[in-house]
Amino acid sequence: MKKRVFSIFMAALLAVGMLTACGGTKESSEDPAGMPQESGQAGTEDTGDKLVLTWQSWDPVSKYQPILDAYKEVNPDVVINYEQISDYETKINTEAAGDALPDLLSCKVGNTQMFAEAGILEEIDPEDLKSDSAYNFNDFWETTLDYATYKGKMYGIPVDGGNYAWVYNKKIFEELNLEVPEEGYTWDEFLDTCELIVEHKDEVGVNYATLINDYGIKTLLPYMWQNGVEYTNADDTVSNLDDPKTVEAVKYIQKLVDTGVIPPIEKLDEGSFPIVGMLNSGSIAMGRVALWEALKLEDSETLDWGIMHAPRGNDGTKGEVLYVNTISISSTSENKEAAMDFMKFATSEEGLRILLENTTDPQIAVRKSLKDVSVSQFATEKNAGIFVDALEYCKWMPNVLTVNEQMDAASRQLDRIWYSGEDVETVLRDLAAEVNELLKK
Amino acid sequence: MGEKGLSRMKRIRKRGIMIFLFLMPSMLLLLIFVLWPMLYSMVLSFYEWKPLKDNVFVGLANYKELLHDKLWWISVWNTLYYIALNVPLIMAMALGMAALVTHTKLSKLFRGIYFMPTMLSLVATGIAWNYLLGTNNGAVNGLLNACGLSSVKWLTSGKIAMVSIVIVTAWRWAGYYMVMLVAGMLGISEQYYEAASLEGARPWQKFWYITLPELKPILVFIALMSIIGSFQEFDLFYMITSGGPGTSTYVTGYYMYQTAFSSMRMGYASAMSVVLFVVILIFTLLQNKFTKSE
Known part of the structure; x- marks a missing residue:
């Protein structure tokens, strides 16, 4: 009998234990006092009657902690519960389906249109922001606002982001008497420079002049823009991927490989970290480096380096990629006013200054007035201001819904050129046809 | 029915309740985290998924699209090609390793070493092999170059990339299946080998006529x-x-x-998963049939 009672008790305990475990996560997400580890603000803080706003992003809390702390000081009655989310898009979409969206959510490139189309984001009236003179809405770089816009409506405010510039090895350039043009090399000059470096590779100790890390469409876009062709036509209905100028751009990249100044194109890690490593080891003389990774070169004990503009077309046209992260309010938030208040604080001149001055990975200043702050961590002689100057010509793909599918298609099709040596015109025609179908969606 | 019969029935019923209670926690877990998502993805395959709006019922449209999706058929062909390369290699490697380590002095040590890749995280494995097999700066090509051989486009050639992945998969899983084969080999009676020795059988003949037939059920299971x-x-x-x-x-x-x-096309992806489920189900049924008969 005792044995039976004990068995029933154990079984019941197991069941209760399991159900309790299942419910645990829900409780912790609802109760800010039991916040997950990667949450912003004090995890053990008793929120009492305070207003709690949840902000989800893919970035670690350390990035935004200075802003969270500053906001807490001026708004002690509001608690921002910051949550770092992996597999971000899936999580947000699932939360939307389960009516569990956070109040605030970050958006990277490709997110705004996806979330706006799904009805996840609250529309923002730019006129309201413009009417607040202290907020100085006109201070934002025009191009950064595009990232928060979908079908002509605004769904967020730019916060940070990054772009690319070219880092070169000063010692090698001096040894070869190479001068860096103020506005960057034209394509022909760039090829000549690469050839000169490779001619003297044994003297200067490099393997190649530079290399191209294969990011799919992100590799091709700058060359398209530099050659004077946009990714799509004016109303984003037809791609220009089979345009003769795009063909010319791809052939120029191929020429860099064929002449042996760069190694065969290869997919390295996402980001420019492998290039930073190769610059540091002296195996290449220059490379395309992202702003958020360039600061890592400051730790180098052997490399004397500087920053120059990306190569430009032979007629002087410039073009590079820019990523901008924005912050939005979810359509289901019950605290939209408070969320907007925080959002304005975070993207105000004061909030962004705190972010830019305290981050370990430099970010681009989305406000013109903070132009110099975003690169203030670099030594002056590095000429890091080029990253910010590049905002004049940096951009991104059109904000259409199928942007991820277009990027997948580009990666698949461009591989045929880079890795199988297929005819450029044929592949670009196939790619254009596939992307045009996606643009129709 | 007599009193004895009634009390026996009671005992059986109580025992049934006990079994049910003990099974309930794991059954609930299985129901919530395995069965429900499985059934829901089957349902989802008939819809276009929209998180904040009502899902749109599209009937068999996702399945029809799948029939005409060139990329889907390429992926099916690639999967079959991968299986054709991968499965025999894993089995051969597992068998070879098992034969080598079963009766050696340092058997346990080698078993541990060969089993180690299975314990590594798949992400770490992927990153490490990516660096090893890099075309321009990979360690394997560095080694080949040092030996005077030219670089191989391990991951940058359409013809070789699948082979490279097969090598990584076999490296990872052969040790896992080796453990099963070692257990099988240790279970074979020594008498067979002694009798074969008396008849003058050579080692490969013992392997071919004794070890392999005895391991057949395990090999079928592994395949x-x-x-x-x-x-x-x-x-x-x-x-x-x-x-x-x-x-x-x-x-x-x-x-x-x-x-x-x-x-973010969950409905269409669900249709793919349903098709894949049916294929895997067929193989599972086959496995059950084979292992049952053996």
């Missing part, structure tokens, strides 16, 4: 498990080649992931 696992393979493809170059390593698992989480 079917590897096939099922290969159909589901995703992580290594995602980490090492992302389906490339071109579509040369686009397998069904990877394409399904891309469709669901990059294109």
Whole structure:
């Protein structure tokens, strides 16, 4: 009998234990006092009657902690519960389906249109922001606002982001008497420079002049823009991927490989970290480096380096990629006013200054007035201001819904050129046809 | 029915309740985290998924699209090609390693060493092999160059990339299946080998006529498990080649992931998963049939 009672008790305990475990996560997400580890603000803080706003992003809390702390000081009655989310898009979409969206959510490139189309984001009236003179809405770089816009409506405010510039090895350039043009090399000059470096590779100790890390469409876009062709036509209905100028751009990249100044194109890690490593080891003389990774070169004990503009077309046209992260309010938030208040604080001149001055990975200043702050961590002689100057010509793909599918298609099709040596015109025609179908969606 | 019979019935019923209570926690877990998502994805395959709006019922449209989707058929073909290369290699390696380590002095040590890749995280495995097999700066090509051989485009050639992934998969899983084969080999009676020795059998004859037939049920099990696992393979493809170059390593698992989480077409991806489920179910039934008869 005792044995039976004990068995029933154990079984019941197991069941209760399991159900309790299942419910645990829900409780912790609802109760800010039991916040997950990667949450912003004090995890053990008793929120009492305070207003709690949840902000989800893919970035670690350390990035935004200075802003969270500053906001807490001026708004002690509001608690921002910051949550770092992996597999971000899936999580947000699932939360939307389960009516569990956070109040605030970050958006990277490709997110705004996806979330706006799904009805996840609250529309923002730019006129309201413009009417607040202290907020100085006109201070934002025009191009950064595009990232928060979908079908002509605004769904967020730019916060940070990054772009690319070219880092070169000063010692090698001096040894070869190479001068860096103020506005960057034209394509022909760039090829000549690469050839000169490779001619003297044994003297200067490099393997190649530079290399191209294969990011799919992100590799091709700058060359398209530099050659004077946009990714799509004016109303984003037809791609220009089979345009003769795009063909010319791809052939120029191929020429860099064929002449042996760069190694065969290869997919390295996402980001420019492998290039930073190769610059540091002296195996290449220059490379395309992202702003958020360039600061890592400051730790180098052997490399004397500087920053120059990306190569430009032979007629002087410039073009590079820019990523901008924005912050939005979810359509289901019950605290939209408070969320907007925080959002304005975070993207105000004061909030962004705190972010830019305290981050370990430099970010681009989305406000013109903070132009110099975003690169203030670099030594002056590095000429890091080029990253910010590049905002004049940096951009991104059109904000259409199928942007991820277009990027997948580009990666698949461009591989045929880079890795199988297929005819450029044929592949670009196939790619254009596939992307045009996606643009129709 | 007598009193004895009644009390026996009571005992059986109580025992049934006890069994049910003990099974309930794991059954609930299985129901919530396995069965329900499985059934829901079957339902979802008939819909176009929209998180904040009502899902749109599209009937068999997702399945019809699948029939005409060129990329899907490329991924099916690639998966079959992967299985054809992968399964025999894993089995041969597992068998070879098992034969080598079963009766050696340091048997346990070698078993541990060969089993180690199975314990590594798939993501770490993918990253490490990516660096090893890099075309321009990979360690393997560095070694080949040092020996005076030319570089191999391990991951940048459409013809070689799948072979590279197969090498990584076999490296990872052969040790796992080796353990099963070692257990099988240790279970074979020594008397067979003694009798064969008396008859003058050579080592390979003992292996061919005694070891292999005795291991047949385990080998069948391994073959079917590897096939099922290969159909589901995703992580290594995602980490090492992302389906490339071109579509040369686009397998069904990877394409399904891309469709669901990059294109956010959950309904269409669910249709793919249902088709894949049916295929895997067939192989599972086959496995059950074979192992049962053995």
